[in-house]
Amino acid sequence: MEATENRKAIIVGIFLALGLIIFIVGVLTLGSAQKTFNKSIHITAVFDDVAGLKKGNNVWFSGVKVGTISDVRFTGPSQVDVKMSIDEASQPYIHHDAGVKIGSDGLIGNKIIVIEGGSPHAPVVQDGDVLQVEKVASTDDMLKTLQQNNVNLLAITKDFKELSHKILQGKGTVGALLADSTMGIQLKNTMKNLETTSQSAARMAVQLDNFGKKINTKGGLADKLLTDTVTFNKIQGAIAQLQKTVNSASELTQNLNTASRKLTTTDNAIGVLLNDPKGAEQVRTSLNNIQQSSIKLNDDLEAAQHNFLLKGFFKKKAKAQADSLKKAAGGK
Known part of the structure; x- marks a missing residue:
């Protein structure tokens, strides 16, 4: 009896020992999975909507689990406010400008926090830092967008159905083209004429290009005008001379016009002779009188020279003129 009780006690002790061992191993395993016994830092991110995120969910960085969510x-x-417990060993790789967003552990798995980005030049994240939240479209947002796209697609399908029905009935330009063979032929001819015009325009473009190349040919007139300053200066000088000639011709024309106007007036001798017959006759009479007076004066002077009272005077004057001529000849 006593042996049986001792055996039961031993069996119970063995089961208790196994249970204690299993409990300790479970605690150690769970603690290792949750990084309970690892040194860690705490960082925070503030979300507008956590989409079902809860305490104990994992935190991932570059595809590696680096911590868990300690509080929401x-x-x-x-x-x-979502507080994250991050393994201290991962701290040197997470920078302060890294972004935080909510993801899923698989297609329909638990919600997780994903840390990504960050510049190597930025400082390393420290205990108590707050990271910037990146906006990510939720499943509801995607479903709303999909639903709106479905509505738009339905409206487009409806419009296209009505349009195709009108086309088959021959309505509108496209329907008329499909139903009316005459209009189709006219459109075909129009397109042919347009093609001919396009070809002509292309040929004209080639001709203009050739003309431009000829103008730009080295040694040509345009090339000399643009590059040869001597030729350009000659042309500029010729233009200046031509301008002077034009100005001189204009001035000569003006003078001739002035002279012509004066010839048509009677305020000058020539104008009187040309336009006033009576005045011209008076001028001719005056000229005749002057000529007659001159002849008479010559006769009087001739007579005076033969007068014995003035004969000595004219001899002295003639002698003085002869002496002057001799002196002039001797001086030479």
Whole structure:
């Protein structure tokens, strides 16, 4: 009897020992999975909507689990503060400008926090830092977008159905083209004429290009005008001379016009002779009188020379003129 009780006690002791061992191993395993016994830092991110995120969910960085969510709580209207416990060994690789977003562990798995980005030049994240949240479209947003796209697609399908029906009935330009063979032939001819015009325009473009190349040919007139300053200066000088000639011709024309106007007036001798017959006759009479007076004066002077009273005077004057001529000849 006593041996049986001892055996039961031993069996119970063995089961208790096995249970204790299993409990300790489970705690160690669970703690290792949750990184409970590892040194860690705490960082925070503030979300408008955590989409079902809860305490204990994992935190991933570059595809590696680096921590867990230690707390989720409200801090204000539409503001949810999510505190993360990050393994201290991962701290040197996470920088302060890294972004935080909510993801899923698989297609329909638990929600997780994903840390990504960050510049190597930025400081390393420290305990108590707050990371910037990146906006990610939720499943509801995607479903709303898909639903709106379905509505738009339905409207487009409806419009296209009505359009195709009108086309088959011959309505509109496209329907008329499909139903009216005459209009189709006219459109075909129009397109042919347009093609001919396009070809002509292409040929004209080639001709203009050739003309431009000829103008730009080295040694040509355009090339000399643009590059040869001597030729350009000669042409400029010729233009200046031509301008002077034009100005001189204009001035000569003006003078001739002035002279012509004076010839048509009677305020000058020539004008009187040309336009006033009576005045011209008076001028001719005066000229005749002057000529007659001159002849008479010559006769009087001739007579005076033979007068014995003035004969000595004219001899002295003639002698003085002869002496002057001799002196002039001797001086030479």
